[in-house]
Amino acid sequence: MTDSSEGQIRGKFITFEGGEGSGKSTQVSRLAERLKDAGYAVVETREPGGSPKAEAIRKFILAGEAEGKGPRAEAMLFAAARMDHVDRKIRPALETGKWVVCDRFMDSTRVYQGMHVDGSTIDLLEKMAVGDCRPELTVLLDISAKEGLDRAIKRSRGARRDRFEKEDVSVHEARREAFLKLAESQPERFVVLDATKFPRALELEIWDACQKRFNLS
Numbered sequence: 001m002t003d004s005s006e007g008q009i010r011g012k013f014i015t016f017e018g019g020e021g022s023g024k025s026t027q028v029s030r031l032a033e034r035l036k037d038a039g040y041a042v043v044e045t046r047e048p049g050g051s052p053k054a055e056a057i058r059k060f061i062l063a064g065e066a067e068g069k070g071p072r073a074e075a076m077l078f079a080a081a082r083m084d085h086v087d088r089k090i091r092p093a094l095e096t097g098k099w100v101v102c103d104r105f106m107d108s109t110r111v112y113q114g115m116h117v118d119g120s121t122i123d124l125l126e127k128m129a130v131g132d133c134r135p136e137l138t139v140l141l142d143i144s145a146k147e148g149l150d151r152a153i154k155r156s157r158g159a160r161r162d163r164f165e166k167e168d169v170s171v172h173e174a175r176r177e178a179f180l181k182l183a184e185s186q187p188e189r190f191v192v193l194d195a196t197k198f199p200r201a202l203e204l205e206i207w208d209a210c211q212k213r214f215n216l217s
């Protein structure tokens, strides 16, 4: 939450969103590398997690420990993790002029928990956790739920699927639609890209979008 001790945000904040197996993590790292090569100081991070306390909450949620408490409780836990992550890592980096590239952020709560929790609760949690630390660019990597889940299963090589991965493909497809709708409602912030393209082609499209959004030469 904004308070008088907070300094000015001078860096740039970029987030990646998308369904399971959309290739976000790979592209987050590639964009971070490109920005570093261009001479910027970059912090690469992820949600849920990104700070020690938030990583502990991540483990708890993804193990399904909060599932029985319902989606409101899960939404509050994601918000608590986010608040710590913003306070300890994202805001300090932005205040010192660094670029922050984050794998998932507030839009994931709006889509995953927002399907079951009313919008005013999501708005309030977002305001409390995020304050004015809002991304200027959000890359949505779009892929069909089936293809994304197949990729995620291959990638995990038989490891147990987490709390969300094990849900039905129809639930994942509804999330895909919700992400697309959200992106459509905020075209100034979102760039939607086809995540089925080869990683290298996608990387170039993301770099292009980033250069345009921030007027990089």
Ligand code: TMP
Residues within 6 Å of the ligand: 020, 047, 048, 078, 104, 105, 106, 108, 109, 110, 112, 113, 164, 165
């Ligand atoms: P990951 O697989 O991208 O690391 O994300 C972990 C899972 O947590 C993923 O299934 C999406 C879910 N999630 C939410 O439900 N709400 C949130 O706010 C965030 C950040 C992630």
